[in-house]
Amino acid sequence: GAVVSQHPSWVICKSGTSVKIECRSLDFQATTMFWYRQFPKQSLMLMATSNEGSKATYEQGVEKDKFLINHASLTLSTLTVTSAHPEDSSFYICSATNQLSNQPQHFGDGTRLSIL
Amino acid sequence: GDSVTQMEGPVTLSEEAFLTINCTYTATGYPSLFWYVQYPGEGLQLLLKATKADDKGSNKGFEATYRKETTSFHLEKGSVQVSDSAVYFCALSGSNYKLTFGKGTLLTVNP
Numbered sequence: 001g002a003v004v005s006q007h008p009s010w011v012i013c014k015s016g017t018s019v020k021i022e023c024r025s026l027d028f029q030a031t032t033m034f035w036y037r038q039f040p041k042q043s044l045m046l047m048a049t050s051n052e053g054s055k056a057t058y059e060q061g062v063e064k065d066k067f068l069i070n071h072a073s074l075t076l077s078t079l080t081v082t083s084a085h086p087e088d089s090s091f092y093i094c095s096a097t098n099q100l101s102n103q104p105q106h107f108g109d110g111t112r113l114s115i116l
Numbered sequence: 117g118d119s120v121t122q123m124e125g126p127v128t129l130s131e132e133a134f135l136t137i138n139c140t141y142t143a144t145g146y147p148s149l150f151w152y153v154q155y156p157g158e159g160l161q162l163l164l165k166a167t168k169a170d171d172k173g174s175n176k177g178f179e180a181t182y183r184k185e186t187t188s189f190h191l192e193k194g195s196v197q198v199s200d201s202a203v204y205f206c207a208l209s210g211s212n213y214k215l216t217f218g219k220g221t222l223l224t225v226n227p
Contacts, residue, residue, distance in 0.1 A: 002170065032213060043205065043217045044160070055120050099213055107159040110212060 004096050005025050006108025014116055015086060021079045021111045023094030029074035030096035034105060035067070038091040050077050085116045118143045122206045122218030129225050135193040137221050139180075139206035142187065147208040149164075149182050149189040150215070154203045163191075163204070196225045 010114040011019055023033055032051050036044040048069050050056040056069035066088075071077040077096075081088050091112050095105040123138040141149065152160040164173030169184035178193045184196045189206060206218040 004159075034214070041220075041222075042214075043219045046214060049214065071190075095160075095215075097213065104148075104162055104165055104211075105215055106162065107152070109159040110157075112157075 004106045004108045005084055006094050006111055010112045016039050016083055018080045019084055021092055023077045023108050025096040028098055031099050032097050033071055033077040034047045035079050035094045036093045086115045091114045118210055120206050120208055120214045120216055120218040125220055126222040129196055131225055131227050132195045135196045137191040137204055139189045140187050141208050143210055145206055147210045150207045151180055151191050152205045198225050198227055201225045
């Protein structure tokens with residue numbers, strides 16, 4: 001089946017640091033990637049939708065300047081949490097799909113971000 | 117807007133028991149319906165899907181039928197195993213390809 005790789009799986013860093021998370025589709029071309037945030041014991045909250053070669057579309061309430069998303073190729077999207085603070089600590093999950101072939105979304109294993 | 121309501125957990129069962137997790141939805145048009153499973157510390161895995169009314173999705177002994185008349189997509193398994201312990205999410209996808217998730221149901225299966 002389709003594989004999506006997310007890296008790193010766990011990161012701990014100091015407040016004020018910027019952190020980059022990568023999401024790669026390993027065996028298919030991802031026209032669209034999604035970034036989610038998940039709080040403990042809660043559902044996934046969609047942060048933004050990223051189409052290859054264009055600017056990401058952010059959901060209401062998500063700060064564009066805080067969460068920078070780049071989708072420069074059909075196999076890679078990155079989420080950069082800029083100047084991270086403890087309230088940004090969370091589980092971030094990406095998913096990828098090829099809308100041209102009507103694929104379901106395939107998810108990465110997530111990144112646990114802890115800001116001290 | 118679109119929404120998914122699923123049975124609140126947690127659900128605790130003994131091994132080989134029958135499982136039902138209820139899921140109902142509200143959506144415009146004809147959404148696709150999904151069940152995803154999340155094991156501790158991991159991302160989501162697609163368990164099964166159905167794209168039109170009366171379709172039955174099935175995988176690993178789990179089944180769900182797309183019921184348009186009752187706007188439901190209940191997940192069932194005849195005999196659960198300890199390894200099925202996880203969080204299960206019902207979700208729908210509309211014309212914009214975005215997924216709308218239910219709140220998730222924690223299943224614990226005891227030996």
